[in-house]
Amino acid sequence: MSSYRVIRLTFALIMLGATSYVGARRMGQLPPLGSFLDPAHGIWAVARAAEMPSESQGEIDVLGESVRVVYDRRGVPHIWAATTDDAVRALGYVVARDRLFQMELQARAAAGRLTEWFGERALEVDRQQRSIGLPWSAESNLAQADTNSEAVRLGRLYAEGVNSWLDGMRSSDLPFEYKLLDVEPELWNELNGILTFKRMGYTLAYDTHDRRRTQIERLIGREATDALFPINSPIQEPIQPARRSEPRFDYQTLPPPAERERESPNEVVARAPTPSNTLRSLPPLPLLQPSASGRLGSEVGSNNWAVSPSRSASGNALLSGDPHLNLTLPSIWYEVHIKVPDEVDVYGVTIPGIPGVVIGFNRDIAWSFTNTGADVLDYYRETLDRDAAPTRYMLDGEWRELDQRIEIFEGIDGDTLAVDTLYATHRGPLLFSDQGVLSMRWTVLEEMGSVGALTGAASATSVAEFQEAMETYYAPAQTMIVADRAGNIAIRSTGRFPIRPDNGDGTVIRDGTSSASDWLGYWPLDEYPGAINPSQGYLASANQQPVDPLASDRYLGVNWPTPWRALRINELLRNNSSVTQEEMAGYQTDPGNAKADLFVPAFLEAAERALAFGPDELLAEAAHVLSEWDRRYTKGNRHAVLFESAMHVLTDRVWDELVPRGSGQRVATPGQSILATLLRDPDSPWWDHAATAEVVETRDEILVTSLVDAFEQLTEDHGVPDGDGWKWENNRHNNVMHLLGFPALSALDLPVQGGPGNLNPSSGQGTHGASWRMVVELGDRVYARVTYPGGQSGNLVSSLYDNRIRQWVDGVLEEVFFPTNPEDLDPEDMLSALVLERGGYRDE
Amino acid sequence: MNRWKLLQLILMGPAFAAATFLVGWLGVPLLACFWGWYDRIENRPALVGSVSAGIGWLIMLLWTSVNGPVLLLAQRTAAIWQVPTIAFLALTILFPMGLAWSAGIVGMTLRHGLSARAGSN
Numbered sequence: 001m002s003s004y005r006v007i008r009l010t011f012a013l014i015m016l017g018a019t020s021y022v023g024a025r026r027m028g029q030l031p032p033l034g035s036f037l038d039p040a041h042g043i044w045a046v047a048r049a050a051e052m053p054s055e056s057q058g059e060i061d062v063l064g065e066s067v068r069v070v071y072d073r074r075g076v077p078h079i080w081a082a083t084t085d086d087a088v089r090a091l092g093y094v095v096a097r098d099r100l101f102q103m104e105l106q107a108r109a110a111a112g113r114l115t116e117w118f119g120e121r122a123l124e125v126d127r128q129q130r131s132i133g134l135p136w137s138a139e140s141n142l143a144q145a146d147t148n149s150e151a152v153r154l155g156r157l158y159a160e161g162v163n164s165w166l167d168g169m170r171s172s173d174l175p176f177e178y179k180l181l182d183v184e185p186e187l188w189n190e191l192n193g194i195l196t197f198k199r200m201g202y203t204l205a206y207d208t209h210d211r212r213r214t215q216i217e218r219l220i221g222r223e224a225t226d227a228l229f230p231i232n233s234p235i236q237e238p239i240q241p242a243r244r245s246e247p248r249f250d251y252q253t254l255p256p257p258a259e260r261e262r263e264s265p266n267e268v269v270a271r272a273p274t275p276s277n278t279l280r281s282l283p284p285l286p287l288l289q290p291s292a293s294g295r296l297g298s299e300v301g302s303n304n305w306a307v308s309p310s311r312s313a314s315g316n317a318l319l320s321g322d323p324h325l326n327l328t329l330p331s332i333w334y335e336v337h338i339k340v341p342d343e344v345d346v347y348g349v350t351i352p353g354i355p356g357v358v359i360g361f362n363r364d365i366a367w368s369f370t371n372t373g374a375d376v377l378d379y380y381r382e383t384l385d386r387d388a389a390p391t392r393y394m395l396d397g398e399w400r401e402l403d404q405r406i407e408i409f410e411g412i413d414g415d416t417l418a419v420d421t422l423y424a425t426h427r428g429p430l431l432f433s434d435q436g437v438l439s440m441r442w443t444v445l446e447e448m449g450s451v452g453a454l455t456g457a458a459s460a461t462s463v464a465e466f467q468e469a470m471e472t473y474y475a476p477a478q479t480m481i482v483a484d485r486a487g488n489i490a491i492r493s494t495g496r497f498p499i500r501p502d503n504g505d506g507t508v509i510r511d512g513t514s515s516a517s518d519w520l521g522y523w524p525l526d527e528y529p530g531a532i533n534p535s536q537g538y539l540a541s542a543n544q545q546p547v548d549p550l551a552s553d554r555y556l557g558v559n560w561p562t563p564w565r566a567l568r569i570n571e572l573l574r575n576n577s578s579v580t581q582e583e584m585a586g587y588q589t590d591p592g593n594a595k596a597d598l599f600v601p602a603f604l605e606a607a608e609r610a611l612a613f614g615p616d617e618l619l620a621e622a623a624h625v626l627s628e629w630d631r632r633y634t635k636g637n638r639h640a641v642l643f644e645s646a647m648h649v650l651t652d653r654v655w656d657e658l659v660p661r662g663s664g665q666r667v668a669t670p671g672q673s674i675l676a677t678l679l680r681d682p683d684s685p686w687w688d689h690a691a692t693a694e695v696v697e698t699r700d701e702i703l704v705t706s707l708v709d710a711f712e713q714l715t716e717d718h719g720v721p722d723g724d725g726w727k728w729e730n731n732r733h734n735n736v737m738h739l740l741g742f743p744a745l746s747a748l749d750l751p752v753q754g755g756p757g758n759l760n761p762s763s764g765q766g767t768h769g770a771s772w773r774m775v776v777e778l779g780d781r782v783y784a785r786v787t788y789p790g791g792q793s794g795n796l797v798s799s800l801y802d803n804r805i806r807q808w809v810d811g812v813l814e815e816v817f818f819p820t821n822p823e824d825l826d827p828e829d830m831l832s833a834l835v836l837e838r839g840g841y842r843d844e
Numbered sequence: 845m846n847r848w849k850l851l852q853l854i855l856m857g858p859a860f861a862a863a864t865f866l867v868g869w870l871g872v873p874l875l876a877c878f879w880g881w882y883d884r885i886e887n888r889p890a891l892v893g894s895v896s897a898g899i900g901w902l903i904m905l906l907w908t909s910v911n912g913p914v915l916l917l918a919q920r921t922a923a924i925w926q927v928p929t930i931a932f933l934a935l936t937i938l939f940p941m942g943l944a945w946s947a948g949i950v951g952m953t954l955r956h957g958l959s960a961r962a963g964s965n
Binding site: 005008009011012013015016019020023030033034035037038039040041042043044045046047048049050051180742743744745796797 | 861864865868869870873890901904905908909911912913914916917919920921923924925935936939942943945946947948949950953
């Protein structure tokens with residue numbers, strides 16, 4: 001026996017074992033290398049599916065008649081079907097073709113099933129999603145729904161389309177992310193669509209303000225809390241026109257903070273991200289770069305506005321919409337055109353997983369949404385029969401059975417990571433918090449989605465028909481703007497708004513032991529905030545308080561965003577009685593800012609008064625730099641950064657009372673409209689900086705020191721003013737993150753025209769912003785221009801993956817193709833054609 | 845290298861590509877093991893199998909690059925793993941080579957045993 005051969009064989013066996021092991025098994029975050037590197041079936045195959053074939057065929061088992069799909073050169077599928085049922089099936093098919101991973105990831109996130117893909121790292125976020133009852137309610141809603149209802153039927157048709165794509169999918173069609181994670185796609189079902197809708201509800205309407213408010217009260221007292229986080233905004237530029245030619249300022253003197261010992265951070269819910277905040281603001285699960293994303297900025301939201309023919313240059317109604325959401329690759333939106341003769345001819349964007357167009361237009365109307373931000377979630381303090389493993393809760397002096405549900409969290413290999421028991425009262429899920437046992441009632445949990453309403457909107461031919469279709473819309477509450485070809489414009493905050501007992505206040509945690517605390521019903525439709533064809537000739541919403549409390553003092557919500565964007569768009573529209581669609585598009589990235597218009601003079605006047613007392617070279621220079629600013633957030637602007645830095649310092653100093661002793665973070669930050677209120681009261685105790693116990697500061701001192709300190713810091717960081725380091729584009733970026741948070745698959749450090757409070761807002765980590773921009777002119781011919789940050793394809797090496805990023809950064813909109821017939825599309829504008837037939841799948 | 849050996853190399857590359865296409869990455873060690881067991885002429889069958897496996901996967905990569913942006917895919921995947929692009933591409937070639945060589949040695953040993961005369965590597 002040759003010892004050489006023994007050694008060689010031993011080495012070969014070890015090597016064979018090792019290569020086979022890494023070939024077949026995961027190693028940490030690495031997928032099994034064998035199937036991953038396999039050029040025929042692994043990730044390399046993804047390159048082969050980067051671009052669509054010029055012609056292809058697919059089959060859907062239950063299709064009624066063949067469906068023709070033509071992709072234009074922007075990657076938008078135009079679906080021509082004989083029936084709506086077939087169109088919805090085809091929609092599921094084409095969306096899955098481009099965005100399969102995104103669909104499943106979103107549905108899994110809402111279902112609290114990310115651990116099955118990501119293991120224990122996702123356990124906390126999964127627990128949070130399940131604890132607030134999202135999957136529980138989705139399953140209950142579906143189980144209780146009429147199987148012939150529109151929402152269930154559409155979900156089923158959509159799933160048939162998705163699953164037909166899955167049935168015939170080749171290895172090259174399996175998205176990169178599945179291969180990277182070494183997971184297989186699951187069959188789609190109706191529940192996933194409901195979960196996706198509820199996920200949007202979570203993003204837009206999950207507000208824990210009531211619980212946080214209790215903590216704030218411990219710091220500054222009830223009276224000050226009510227003033228700093230008011231039910232009514234001190235600056236009124238409401239969505240429902242108030243028949244004024246300018247905004248109304250309702251400045252009131254703020255009561256001082258209550259004299260009390262500030263509690264330790266352990267006793268206060270700190271502002272640091274809670275699981276809920278983190279999940280909402282981050283891409284679903286950034287894997288390798290968790291710090292690459294940030295929390296939801298307080299100044300972002302959405303805009304929409306419409307101009308009636310009387311104020312448009314063309315004499316046609318104009319409509320603009322730009323919902324602001326997470327900026328992700330692929331985008332949250334997918335653009336599509338669906339035509340069913342004599343039934344529907346709609347163009348717009350859908351959310352992958354939802355069987356319908358959410359925002360868009362047809363031949364007669366156009367519509368868009370902003371988040372209403374209404375308070376649709378309440379907490380109730382409950383009494384249970386025992387602390388551990390409770391079975392009953394007290395209601396009106398009697399014990400009632402708690403509903404229970406076992407939640408099992410599975411790991412990557414199907415192992416059980418955790419088992420939780422959820423409890424619910426008749427109001428909703430129980431939360432065991434540091435504030436006691438609370439039950440939660442939330443409109444988002446009560447209905448399975450509003451897909452049926454969206455379908456009705458798609459085929460509406462007038463403003464009135466659109467509003468009628470939307471009467472059944474439930475949650476999350478949206479402010480819906482609509483315009484039609486006849487020249488009508490309308491807006492309405494739509495959704496279910498609870499009627500509460502007593503004074504209707506939704507800011508308190510109510511007594512759960514009494515049924516008298518329960519909601520009494522929902523607002524009647526005719527009381528929803530809104531307007532139709534107002535005399536001012538335009539309508540606008542930007543997440544501001546919908547109705548001026550002088551017109552209606554009915555409680556709808558609290559702590560409304562400061563209406564900087566609403567002030568700006570109303571100013572632009574008031575001053576232009578001949579609006580063009582080009583100007584509408586320009587407004588979406590308008591560099592002006594109402595916040596700067598209000599605060600810059602305050603800084604400069606304070607500096608002027610201080611300089612009158614004696615020379616201060618640094619202050620003089622800082623004030624000079626600020627005074628030269630045109631108050632515009634253009635990319636090359638070198639002064640905006642000073643103002644934003646000064647505002648940041650100012651905010652820190654003024655609201656130091658909201659920082660618990662020993663903690664470096666505020667419990668909450670009042671809106672900037674409250675700061676604006678404070679400007680009117682130069683000696684308010686809120687100006688006093690707690691860190692300087694021996695001195696009592698006034699307004700001017702805080703304004704001046706904020707400006708000087710910001711100026712000093714910027715000079716230290718970026719050199720002399722007017723250097724390139726001061727350019728806005730070098731200080732403020734947008735970051736469009738890949739869904740898994742990989743920087744290599746993201747579009748990072750994008751320059752942005754806009755800042756906090758701009759119509760094109762950018763704040764925090766720059767991971768939120770205008771997720772879709774649309775301008776529609778409703779003339780004899782519907783003319784629409786759109787864009788979004790990303791591209792139609794979810795394939796990371798497709799030319800359509802991120803091809804729209806540059807135009808989005810530049811504020812450029814593209815005219816859409818809106819052909820009446822497939823033949824109307826110029827061959828040069830066609831990218832690909834797909835024919836869907838009934839039967840088993842075949843492709844190419 | 846005689847003509848037979850050259851022909852072997854030319855044919856074995858596509859054979860490994862075909863094996864991968866048909867049965868996935870496990871086709872590489874299976875074919876290499878068989879080749880190590882079968883070959884009676886080549887005195888370095890494991891080495892030939894290893895090189896051929898690398899060539900086979902390279903052929904498939906080249907074919908894929910005709911139909912899609914392979915280099916961009918390599919760049920982005922390498923960036924995710926935080927390794928140089930060339931290292932990721934090299935891994936794609938070295939992985940089947942390692943599999944094939946070790947499986948080839950096993951195949952040779954199965955046929956010839958440890959004490960019998962067999963080709964070297």
